[in-house]
Amino acid sequence: MTEAVLVDGGRTLRAAPAAPAIKAPRNWDWLGLVPFLAFLALFLVVPAFAVFSKAFVDEQGNFGLEAFQDAFSGQNLDAFKFSVRLSALSAATGVVVGGFLAYAAASIRRPKWLRSLVTAFSGVAANLGGVPLAFAFIALLGRQGLATRILSELGYDLYGNGFQLDTTTGFVSVYSYFNIPLMVLITLPAIDGLKVAWREACANLGGTTFTYWRRIGLPVLLPSLLGGFLLLFANSFSAYATARAMTDQSLIVPLRIQFYLSGDFAGQDQLGFSLAAWMIIIMSVSMGLYWVLRKRAERWQS
Amino acid sequence: MAVVDPTGLSSVVEVPQGGAGPASAGGVRPARGLGRLVPIVVLIACGLFFILPLLAMARFALQNVPMIRLGWSTLFDRWSFSGITKAFDEAEFRTSLSLSLKLALGTVILTQALLLPTTLWVHLRLPKARAFVEFLTVLPYVIPPIALVAGILPIKPHARWFLNSDYSLIPFYTVLALPFTFRAIDAGVRALDVRTLVDASRSLGAGWGTTLRRVMIPNLRTAIISSSFLTAAVVLGEFTVARVLLKETLPLFMFEYQQREPQGGIGLGLLAIVATTAIFAILSLVTRKRGMSRPATTVL
Numbered sequence: 304m305t306e307a308v309l310v311d312g313g314r315t316l317r318a319a320p321a322a323p324a325i326k327a328p329r330n331w332d333w334l335g336l337v338p339f340l341a342f343l344a345l346f347l348v349v350p351a352f353a354v355f356s357k358a359f360v361d362e363q364g365n366f367g368l369e370a371f372q373d374a375f376s377g378q379n380l381d382a383f384k385f386s387v388r389l390s391a392l393s394a395a396t397g398v399v400v401g402g403f404l405a406y407a408a409a410s411i412r413r414p415k416w417l418r419s420l421v422t423a424f425s426g427v428a429a430n431l432g433g434v435p436l437a438f439a440f441i442a443l444l445g446r447q448g449l450a451t452r453i454l455s456e457l458g459y460d461l462y463g464n465g466f467q468l469d470t471t472t473g474f475v476s477v478y479s480y481f482n483i484p485l486m487v488l489i490t491l492p493a494i495d496g497l498k499v500a501w502r503e504a505c506a507n508l509g510g511t512t513f514t515y516w517r518r519i520g521l522p523v524l525l526p527s528l529l530g531g532f533l534l535l536f537a538n539s540f541s542a543y544a545t546a547r548a549m550t551d552q553s554l555i556v557p558l559r560i561q562f563y564l565s566g567d568f569a570g571q572d573q574l575g576f577s578l579a580a581w582m583i584i585i586m587s588v589s590m591g592l593y594w595v596l597r598k599r600a601e602r603w604q605s
Numbered sequence: 606m607a608v609v610d611p612t613g614l615s616s617v618v619e620v621p622q623g624g625a626g627p628a629s630a631g632g633v634r635p636a637r638g639l640g641r642l643v644p645i646v647v648l649i650a651c652g653l654f655f656i657l658p659l660l661a662m663a664r665f666a667l668q669n670v671p672m673i674r675l676g677w678s679t680l681f682d683r684w685s686f687s688g689i690t691k692a693f694d695e696a697e698f699r700t701s702l703s704l705s706l707k708l709a710l711g712t713v714i715l716t717q718a719l720l721l722p723t724t725l726w727v728h729l730r731l732p733k734a735r736a737f738v739e740f741l742t743v744l745p746y747v748i749p750p751i752a753l754v755a756g757i758l759p760i761k762p763h764a765r766w767f768l769n770s771d772y773s774l775i776p777f778y779t780v781l782a783l784p785f786t787f788r789a790i791d792a793g794v795r796a797l798d799v800r801t802l803v804d805a806s807r808s809l810g811a812g813w814g815t816t817l818r819r820v821m822i823p824n825l826r827t828a829i830i831s832s833s834f835l836t837a838a839v840v841l842g843e844f845t846v847a848r849v850l851l852k853e854t855l856p857l858f859m860f861e862y863q864q865r866e867p868q869g870g871i872g873l874g875l876l877a878i879v880a881t882t883a884i885f886a887i888l889s890l891v892t893r894k895r896g897m898s899r900p901a902t903t904v905l
Binding site: 345590 | 660734758759874
């Protein structure tokens with residue numbers, strides 16, 4: 304009898320022992336999955352397949368890689384560069400600030416409700432986003448924004464110093480609103496996984512706090528931090544609604560996809576599909592790596 | 606021992622200060638001196654960052670004082686809900702709200718109809734397939750809404766009868782919510798001893814339908830409620846697919862209305878954030894009361 308070990312967000316559970324195989328010479332149980340699989344095939348796999356087939360086949364029905372390459376040149380390349388840079392920066396900001404926030408929440412003992420507040424709020428804020436979030440930042444950092452006004456009272460002209468909501472800085476500030484809390488949610492279990500004994504062992508061997516973090520703390524947290532980076536990267540890279548409400552220009556890849564799809568450009572819509580195909584590829588790579596790192600991170604979180 | 610026990614049950618052992626003595630409780634220790642300030646500063650800075658946008662939004666939506674004239678003397682002048690009530694009076698507001706609510710209801714029903722039997726089946730008969738099913742439910746995260754909707758467009762000429770209907774969004778929203786909903790339901794099912802319950806029910810003579818209706822569903826109440834709330838939150842906030850397929854849902858109306866009436870639009874945004882927060886607050890209350898390990902609010 305085999306025992307499956309199921310892993311869930313840092314929690315390792317032992318599944319109920321598998322049932323003794325029932326007599327049947329042939330196992331038809333998988334048929335129970337057919338409705339679910341058929342549903343996914345129809346509403347997820349078919350559209351994904353359509354993206355790739357449109358990206359590789361031109362109007363005349365010939366197979367070709369031109370559009371797939373065109374998606375990586377000129378203005379589209381600029382959009383990719385901008386998207387990647389801003390996603391990487393938002394992810395880095397999220398990892399650093401979120402990591403520190405998680406650590407702060409874990410290390411402050413009084414008042415006790417503080418940690419629950421941080422986790423509860425993170426659960427909500429990680430799921431905010433889209434149009435309403437963009438509105439909040441327009442009200443804060445727009446030309447008529449509250450912070451813009453407060454800063455000008457303090458003698459700092461935000462817009463005079465080149466700030467715009469649709470620049471990297473603007474996007475990073477807005478995306479941080481959901482990235483930081485997401486990072487808190489995924490790092491807290493990892494920080495909780497740091498054991499007292501390790502710190503004691505380090506101290507007994509003459510290690511300082513610095514040694515502890517350099518040799519034990521950070522290496523143990525590293526998979527979580529790297530995984531968090533990838534997740535936040537993917538999160539920022541695919542954000543469409545928030546960006547749409549912040550800018551009219553098609554600066555980033557998701558906005559550019561929509562720009563081509565809206566169909567004002569005869570014969571150009573293939574580019575939209577190529578961009579979407581690239582996006583799926585980039586998302587698959589970062590999420591795949593995230594998956595691997597998460598498995599590694601869970602080693603210390605039993 | 607957990608470093609910082611979320612339940613607060615772990616006792617903190619006090620260690621005399623000074624010397625190179627190891628820290629008291631956990632890999633995360635209470636910092637001393639300057640180090641004690643760092644977490645406090647981080648918390649305050651983050652608190653400001655998260656509260657300020659909401660305050661700014663509330664002021665913009667509820668106060669009729671232009672930003673240039675805002676000052677200490679006018680801080681409490683002319684606050685009102687007029688911007689929001691004006692938005693409520695729009696005919697499109699009501700149609701888009703009703704469409705979004707219907708879509709949410711439809712998506713909740715479809716999600717439950719699809720996921721409950723599947724998850725139970727996987728736990729009862731195909732435990733080996735669980736990892737595979739979980740992998741499938743994470744796929745919508747890899748194919749983000751903008752890419753999904755790009756893939757819907759080429760299908761459109763072949764399925765106009767379906768895609769022309771506003772309700773054709775329901776299956777796609779079910780897909781988009783899958784990473785959340787599957788995990789919520791799966792966590793609920795896993796917390797139960799499904800096999801024993803089913804065996805007991807079946808040996809008392811209940812058929813599969815009765816077992817599902819009178820044994821499984823009541824036992825999975827928490828999971829069903831929380832996954833339904835998550836579904837509703839996803840549907841009520843979804844913008845991308847609706848925009849590209851030109852369906853007038855609430856977020857779309859909000860977006861367009863804000864360009865005409867900035868104050869009212871931002872007011873609607875504020876309400877949306879309040880509603881989302883309420884949904885998640887209820888969600889965490891429901892899950893906490895029933896002793897589930899943690900609310901399934903995160904995707905992965």
